[in-house]
Amino acid sequence: MSRVEVRRDGPSLVDGYRAVVGDGPMQMLETLAARLRGHRLVMVNSTATGGGVAEILHRLVRLLQELGVPTSWEVMPGDARFHGITKTLHNTLHGAPGTLSADDVEWYHETNRRAAAALELDGDLVFIHDPQPAALVLHRRQPGQHWLWRCHIDLSHADPQAWALLEPVVGRYDAAVFSHVAFVPPLPVPAYLAPPSIDPLAEKNRELDEREEDELLAPLELPTRRPWITQVSRYDRLKDPLGVIEAFRLVRGREDAHLVLAGGGADDDPEGAAVLAEVRERAAAVGGVSVLLLPSDAHLTINALQRRSAIVVQKSLREGFALTVSEALWKRRAVVASAVGGIPLQILHERTGMLVHSIEGCAYQITRLLRAPDLRRRLGAAGREHVRGNFLHPREARDYLAVFARLVEAAAGALR
Amino acid sequence: MNGAPFALSGAVHLVRPTHRVAHDLAELRAALVDAPIESLFYHAVDVVLRSASATELPPDDFSAWAHGVLQDGTAAERLSFAVQGADGGPVELRERLLGALADVRSTRRAPEGAAFVFLTSESVPIATGRVAEDGDSLLRHLAEADPSVWYYHLVEQRWFAAGDAPLLEWLRARGEARLAEWLLEAARSGKPIARVRRQVLARWRRSRLGPRLAAAAFEPEAERREAAHQAVAGLVRRLQRGETAS
Numbered sequence: 011m012s013r014v015e016v017r018r019d020g021p022s023l024v025d026g027y028r029a030v031v032g033d034g035p036m037q038m039l040e041t042l043a044a045r046l047r048g049h050r051l052v053m054v055n056s057t058a059t060g061g062g063v064a065e066i067l068h069r070l071v072r073l074l075q076e077l078g079v080p081t082s083w084e085v086m087p088g089d090a091r092f093h094g095i096t097k098t099l100h101n102t103l104h105g106a107p108g109t110l111s112a113d114d115v116e117w118y119h120e121t122n123r124r125a126a127a128a129l130e131l132d133g134d135l136v137f138i139h140d141p142q143p144a145a146l147v148l149h150r151r152q153p154g155q156h157w158l159w160r161c162h163i164d165l166s167h168a169d170p171q172a173w174a175l176l177e178p179v180v181g182r183y184d185a186a187v188f189s190h191v192a193f194v195p196p197l198p199v200p201a202y203l204a205p206p207s208i209d210p211l212a213e214k215n216r217e218l219d220e221r222e223e224d225e226l227l228a229p230l231e232l233p234t235r236r237p238w239i240t241q242v243s244r245y246d247r248l249k250d251p252l253g254v255i256e257a258f259r260l261v262r263g264r265e266d267a268h269l270v271l272a273g274g275g276a277d278d279d280p281e282g283a284a285v286l287a288e289v290r291e292r293a294a295a296v297g298g299v300s301v302l303l304l305p306s307d308a309h310l311t312i313n314a315l316q317r318r319s320a321i322v323v324q325k326s327l328r329e330g331f332a333l334t335v336s337e338a339l340w341k342r343r344a345v346v347a348s349a350v351g352g353i354p355l356q357i358l359h360e361r362t363g364m365l366v367h368s369i370e371g372c373a374y375q376i377t378r379l380l381r382a383p384d385l386r387r388r389l390g391a392a393g394r395e396h397v398r399g400n401f402l403h404p405r406e407a408r409d410y411l412a413v414f415a416r417l418v419e420a421a422a423g424a425l426r
Numbered sequence: 427m428n429g430a431p432f433a434l435s436g437a438v439h440l441v442r443p444t445h446r447v448a449h450d451l452a453e454l455r456a457a458l459v460d461a462p463i464e465s466l467f468y469h470a471v472d473v474v475l476r477s478a479s480a481t482e483l484p485p486d487d488f489s490a491w492a493h494g495v496l497q498d499g500t501a502a503e504r505l506s507f508a509v510q511g512a513d514g515g516p517v518e519l520r521e522r523l524l525g526a527l528a529d530v531r532s533t534r535r536a537p538e539g540a541a542f543v544f545l546t547s548e549s550v551p552i553a554t555g556r557v558a559e560d561g562d563s564l565l566r567h568l569a570e571a572d573p574s575v576w577y578y579h580l581v582e583q584r585w586f587a588a589g590d591a592p593l594l595e596w597l598r599a600r601g602e603a604r605l606a607e608w609l610l611e612a613a614r615s616g617k618p619i620a621r622v623r624r625q626v627l628a629r630w631r632r633s634r635l636g637p638r639l640a641a642a643a644f645e646p647e648a649e650r651r652e653a654a655h656q657a658v659a660g661l662v663r664r665l666q667r668g669e670t671a672s
């Protein structure tokens with residue numbers, strides 16, 4: 011069975027989000043949902059667990075159900091070969107090297123053809139996430155349906171061959187949604203921008219009391235006397251962990267602090283393991299740096315780490331959207347981050363954080379903030395409000411509902 | 427029309443790319459000549475909604491780019507000034523922006539990946555179900571509703587009409603010209619929505635104090651005493667909330 015049963019136990023999401031964003035925004039969401047009364051929404055992606063897309067779908071599907079929009083979620087079936095092909099497709103769409111043979115392309119389409127026969131797709135609003143199930147539209151589109159493609163990945167450096175596979179497919183949708191303008195290729199259908207969002211109720215972001223923080227952080231044995239500067243990201247050259255260590259080395263000549271680099275496991279990624287080894291070597295040489303390798307489910311630990319940090323850094327060389335920035339802002343942290351990808355949407359320079367373009371700029375802003383606790387508080391408070399208004403799940407749900415309302419009403423208008 | 431209540435709407439602004447970019451000020455100016463008005467609206471005005479809860483509004487997208495990316499302080503200041511003074515709608519804004527860039531000398535190019543990308547927005551109005559019967563109920567709704575309700579009626583509709591907004595006309599027709607002027611003044615103030623909303627509400631409450639006191643003078647003593655207790659209790663609650671918030 012490909013249908014995912016979303017958990018409905020526990021407190022209502024609508025009530026939880028209302029407590030966070032306020033009554034006004036939730037009323038807007040409820041009104042939009044009422045506008046789609048009589049319609050049925052089906053979400054499709056390629057996995058029910060692991061990864062950011064599955065994470066948001068678990069919340070989004072339940073939220074829409076609570077709002078009265080009948081919504082179901084189906085996972086596209088596929089064999090190991092298909093997943094290998096779509097992994098290559100994913101990587102090459104990100105700009106990494108790789109090729110797909112004619113047989114691979116044929117298997118991609120064949121798997122979509124079979125999935126189209128197996129899936130129920132029993133809604134008039136069909137919401138397809140990412141490239142894996144994108145070709146379903148070629149095989150199951152029915153009159154009266156509205157198909158929306160959500161691209162969660164960065165296509166700004168997409169390999170032309172990989173995009174050539176998807177382009178004619180995406181052209182069969184009614185519209186497509188992207189996270190950032192830089193990710194939008196030329197398309198024959200309307201493209202919309204909807205930045206991703208964080209869940210204020212999730213373990214990664216929920217409020218923690220001091221005792222919980224102490225308990226979560228104690229096993230890490232981090233020094234408590236000096237303020238922490240923290241970067242949370244996987245060990246990847248594009249996240250520039252060596253650049254962060256260098257910026258920290260420059261800071262340490264002026265201010266006392268401790269650097270924490272926290273990232274997920276790199277065991278299955280040879281490049282990640284090599285970067286981690288370099289980071290450890292460099293950290294040992296500089297001193298005052300903790301390099302943490304945390305399991306992928308260490309959400310509460312990351313939460314506590316961010317909350318206890320004086321400054322959170324995201325010194326990436328290239329980024330998709332970098333939701334770690336919104337996570338830190340939501341926790342009222344002062345953030346120093348590179349002006350790349352979606353970061354400038356989250357960091358309004360000197361208002362919700364500091365944007366930097368170099369190692370020296372990063373060191374300068376960290377030093378400045380270490381010396382100015384009032385400025386840190388002011389940025390943190392403004393950052394939290396900026397995230398509340400723009401980067402929480404209810405806003406993302408609202409955008410999707412508005413796009414569907416637009417498609418439905420435009421079609422109704424065309425029929426009149 | 428005069429006696430009819432006013433139905434309040436908010437709006438979701440769906441953002442779309444235009445695939446038009448500018449790498450320097452000359453290209454920015456060339457693009458501004460025929461940029462869709464929705465695009466001008468998004469980059470110059472929409473910052474009011476995007477930063478509804480800020481303590482101070484960030485600059486518009488044009489001047490933020492000139493300042494942050496091109497690092498051309500003069501152009502950034504001129505663009506900021508042009509946007510700040512443009513309250514007359516799209517035609518006036520376009521003229522002011524083009525005027526600000528009329529004699530630019532700078533040939534500084536944006537670094538790779540930092541070009542100005544023109545976006546546009548599609549407004550999807552949403553009826554909130556809230557209906558204002560008079561000035562009091564209007565302000566009660568505006569205080570509680572999504573910031574986009576304030577924005578839609580007092581900024582967006584006025585800007586695209588390059589004139590008055592239906593909400594302000596409705597207020598005047600109901601004899602609430604003073605409130606209409608306050609709202610118009612607030613909408614033009616260049617301050618974030620949350621802040622001006624608080625200011626207008628406080629002003630309105632103060633203005634209602636006199637009539638309420640006058641009306642209360644004719645109430646029986648017991649009712650006046652009870653009302654006084656309620657007022658003091660409300661003040662204490664507000665003070666306590668203020669202490670908690672700080």
